[in-house]
Amino acid sequence: MSVSLEVxxxxxxxPFIEAxxxxxxxxxxxxxxxxxxxxxxxxxxxxxxxxVWIDEEGVIVRPAExxxxxxxxxxxxxxxxxxxxDTEVEAKAAEVEATNPELAxxxxxxxxxxxxxxxxRDWAANGxxxxxxxxxxxxxxxxxxxxKAKSEGAAHFELALHLWSAGDREAAFGHFxxxxxxxxxxxxxxxxxxxxxxxEAAGGGEMGRFNQGPLPGQEDxxxxxxxFTSEAGSTPAADYYPKxxxx
Amino acid sequence: MLTNTLDVDAETFHAGTGWEIKxxxxxxxxxxxxxxxxxxxxxxxxxxxMAVVHDDSTGTWAVGPESLGGRAxxxxxxxxxxxxxxxxxxxxxxxxxxxxxxxxxxxPY
Numbered sequence: 001m002s003v004s005l006e007v008x009x010x011x012x013x014x015p016f017i018e019a020x021x022x023x024x025x026x027x028x029x030x031x032x033x034x035x036x037x038x039x040x041x042x043x044x045x046x047x048x049x050x051x052v053w054i055d056e057e058g059v060i061v062r063p064a065e066x067x068x069x070x071x072x073x074x075x076x077x078x079x080x081x082x083x084x085x086d087t088e089v090e091a092k093a094a095e096v097e098a099t100n101p102e103l104a105x106x107x108x109x110x111x112x113x114x115x116x117x118x119x120x121r122d123w124a125a126n127g128x129x130x131x132x133x134x135x136x137x138x139x140x141x142x143x144x145x146x147x148k149a150k151s152e153g154a155a156h157f158e159l160a161l162h163l164w165s166a167g168d169r170e171a172a173f174g175h176f177x178x179x180x181x182x183x184x185x186x187x188x189x190x191x192x193x194x195x196x197x198x199x200e201a202a203g204g205g206e207m208g209r210f211n212q213g214p215l216p217g218q219e220d221x222x223x224x225x226x227x228f229t230s231e232a233g234s235t236p237a238a239d240y241y242p243k244x245x246x247x
Numbered sequence: 248m249l250t251n252t253l254d255v256d257a258e259t260f261h262a263g264t265g266w267e268i269k270x271x272x273x274x275x276x277x278x279x280x281x282x283x284x285x286x287x288x289x290x291x292x293x294x295x296x297m298a299v300v301h302d303d304s305t306g307t308w309a310v311g312p313e314s315l316g317g318r319a320x321x322x323x324x325x326x327x328x329x330x331x332x333x334x335x336x337x338x339x340x341x342x343x344x345x346x347x348x349x350x351x352x353x354x355p356y
Contacts, residue, residue: 032330041312044319054348136323143320151311152298195356209356
């Protein structure tokens with residue numbers, strides 16, 4: 001099943017869900033909407049895509065982690081965008097390889113996208129005997145760290161979404177900023193906020209929500225400290241999509 | 248969990264946080280945290296490591312998720328999750344019992 005972390009109305013998610021259904025060879029997967037980001041609080045989701053495995057008894061056997069269950073199913077325009085970004089990252093890694101091999105490895109690192117689907121297939125075939133099915137103790141221990149400050153960040157984020165939906169923008173911005181400060185490694189908190197404002201500035205459209213920073217000349221109007229380019233763009237893959245220890 | 252008052256009952260707290268108030272304390276899955284003074288939102292939130300934040304402009308309170316174990320999960324038992332699909336129909340995660348579930352979080356941004 002898929003769950004869209006988006007506070008806006010269902011039509012923001014619909015084209016992507018229908019594109020996935022159109023490409024599927026089997027039955028349509030269950031596609032749900034999570035406008036209040038319950039997955040962050042309940043499962044420790046901090047980025048997208050994040051994947052959770054749950055067995056037939058309702059027991060989590062892998063906590064939220066970066067994962068790609070069946071390759072990608074992006075619209076063509078987004079595929080082109082991502083291919084270009086990957087090319088740029090590889091060019092930067094090649095550039096620093098001789099002088100900073102650690103950074104080069106981080107830029108190229110992170111969770112392996114292709115083998116993740118193989119791990120899921122192994123679990124589907126072998127269940128609890130799969131080497132990828134973790135014990136309940138390991139599931140809890142390898143879930144996201146959560147000191148109380150992160151609980152506070154989650155509370156601010158919930159208030160921010162509530163206020164944004166009610167049209168109280170300035171109050172929402174204050175709580176978004178607090179959430180970002182208290183959960184600096186939660187990319188869904190950041191990208192949700194950036195995309196709401198960026199989409200408005202861009203006037204919507206296919207790429208509107210991927211505009212996650214101020215347009216040229218509008219820098220003073222940007223209500224957040226960071227932007228996607230300034231933060232995610234400079235974060236190595238090994239930090240953006242951390243590799244799970246056993247994958 | 249959002250609320251306009253800190254004077255909420257145990258049922259509301261359960262619906263909003265997933266923690267059920269039982270004779271042995273506040274429980275989620277197999278984990279129970281004793282509540283020596285019984286249930287009351289502020290003290291229970293404190294016991295569970297939940298932050299309580301107030302928005303002064305609207306008078307709304309937000310109760311953050313538990314942090315008592317220092318991890319996002321305190322139990323491997325999946326929490327209940329009820330969300331709507333594109334047509335507005337509610338689907339409960341628990342309705343998928345008996346099947347393996349690969350839950351994929353994504354977003355259109």
